[in-house]
Amino acid sequence: MSEITVSESKDYFIKDGKPFFYLADTIWMAFSKLSESEWRDYLHYRKVQGFNVVQVSLFPLDHDNSADENELLPFMKNEDGTPDYYVRNDAYFNKVEKMIAVAAEYGITVALHLVWAHHIPDSWASKGHEERVIPEAQLYPIYSYAVERVKKYHPVYAISGDVRFENQAVTDYCMKVLKIVNELDNGALTTLHIAPGEQPDDSLIYNPALKFYSYQSGHSFLDQDNPEKFSAQFLKQLVKRPIVNTEPSYEGHKDGFREGRFRAEDVRRMAWSSLMTGAKAGITYGAHGIWSCHRRENFFNNASFSGIPYDFGTALRFPGAWDFSFAxxxxxxxxxxxIQPAQELLENPIPGCYCCKAEDKLAVYLPYNSEVILKKNVSKWHGRMIILEDHNVGVPVYYERDGKTIISVHDFNSDVLYVFSRN
Incomplete structure (x- = not known):
């Protein structure tokens, strides 16, 4: 399995000497809930769709879980049913290594999320549930064992999951895990999976072991501008790294604690909002029912926020995954x-419309039908209009007026991407 690295410009990833668009799917609970045959069927379908990364949590999530009496657990249990982090279940770790090896067979890299927020002391997810916390004394025994077993497959390591940096203890805990990974798999691709709007401490930002930035834009219809805000947050960092939105809204997920669910067109808009505002190194898809490996007969413990998940087999074939593949x-x-964000080129700013440019190309994402006026004459450039809902490619109507480019209203009730190239 080839290793993913960072480009010299720090804008994107490289694999096998070529630019690598990081297209990930989210399946947090795969190790504990899927059989090998189910895992192979899942990987085959995502491979056909063009996905090249899958996000998996090393250990099961406690606060977002579909009860399954057959799930495999990474640690033995104490008499009271809590995990005993001093006694590994080697069968679980054998399965982890096997499943990562199978993913490599399909040419898919596993983004391994090591420490979820509920494993960290004094975090928002562990307060009142101290039995979930992995003792600091066990960090090296647990994570060195895991890294040594899987590093030959060149996974991506997300040091944290859903973390809020609410105190120094949380930062210090993440730093310790990052240090373990860096010592044992030096140069590996690493990141932080953080809660929406969080800002990592400078000790993490300036740590050379951290290789790319990632954020999650959240699961709320009220926060449609989050991708733009969070991309800007990392673009302004003095240490430049590739940026990925690793958790836009999941297709089929509930609107936070409100009613309504995200449809394909909703998550597609969040994806393009991310890609066009600076998080261009790739994008991550999620389907509500896939990430939890949910079966319709099982009880899900966070329905008040997320909504009852769809059955795994149903969610696997949600149409939004094809939109991400098309991107x-x-x-x-x-x-x-x-490409770099270039909102200054929009004469008539439109909510949700984003412009990017490079030396010889320019792109505009338009979420709904409207005339677009560019403060740049590209009337002689080659133009394409990509109808994102239908995955069709057409020719835009555009012309020059007073040194500006007017892109006429198009004929489709869909979001579109205009791409203009000089050559």
Whole structure:
């Protein structure tokens, strides 16, 4: 399995000497809940769709879980049913290594999320549930064992999961795990999976062992501008790294604690909002029912926030995954890896409309039908109009007026991406 690295420009990833668009799917609970045959069927389908990364939690999530009496657990239990972090269940770790090896067979990299928030002392997810916390004395025995077993497959390591840096103890805990990974798998691709709007401490930002930035834009219809805000948050960091939105809204997920669920067009808009505002190194998809490996007969313990998940087999075939796959195809075909946000080129700012540019190309994402006026004359450039809902490619109507480019209202009731290239 080839290793993913960071480009010299720090804008995107490289694999096998070529730009690599990081297209991930989210399946947090795979190790504890899926059989090998189910895992292979899942990987086959995502491989066909063009996915090249899958996000998996090393250990099961406690606060977002579908009860399954057959699930495999990483540690033995104490008499009161709590995990005994001093006694490994080797069968679980054998399965982890096997499943990562199988993913490598399909050419898919596993992004291994090591420490979820509920494992960290004094975090928002462990307060009142101290039995979930992995003792600091066990960090090295647990994570050195895991890293040594899987590093030959070149996984991506997310040091944290859903973390809020509410105190120094949380930061210190993450730093210790990052140090373990860096010592044992030096140069590996690493990141932090953080709660929406969180800002990592400078000790993490300036740590050379951290290789790329990631954020999650959240699961709320009220926060449609989160991708733009969070991309800007990391673009302004003095240490430049690739940026990925590793948790846009999951398709089929409830609108936080409110009613309503995200549809394919909703998550597609969040994806393009991320890619066009600076988080262009890739994008991560999620389907509500896939990440939890939910079966309709099982009880899910966080329905008040997320909604009851769809059955795994149903969620696997949600249409939004193809929209994310199409985004990857567009980036690869148009070679958009080097684009930079260029909102200043929009004469008539439109909510949710984003402009990017590179030396020889310009792209505009338009979420709904409207005329677009650019403060740049690209009327002689080659233009394409990509209808994102239908995955069709057309020719835009555009012309020059007073040194500006007018892109006429198009004929489709869909979001579109305009791509103009000089050559």
């Amino acid at each position: 990857k195809a567009i980036f690869e075909d148009a070679k958009l890896y080097d």
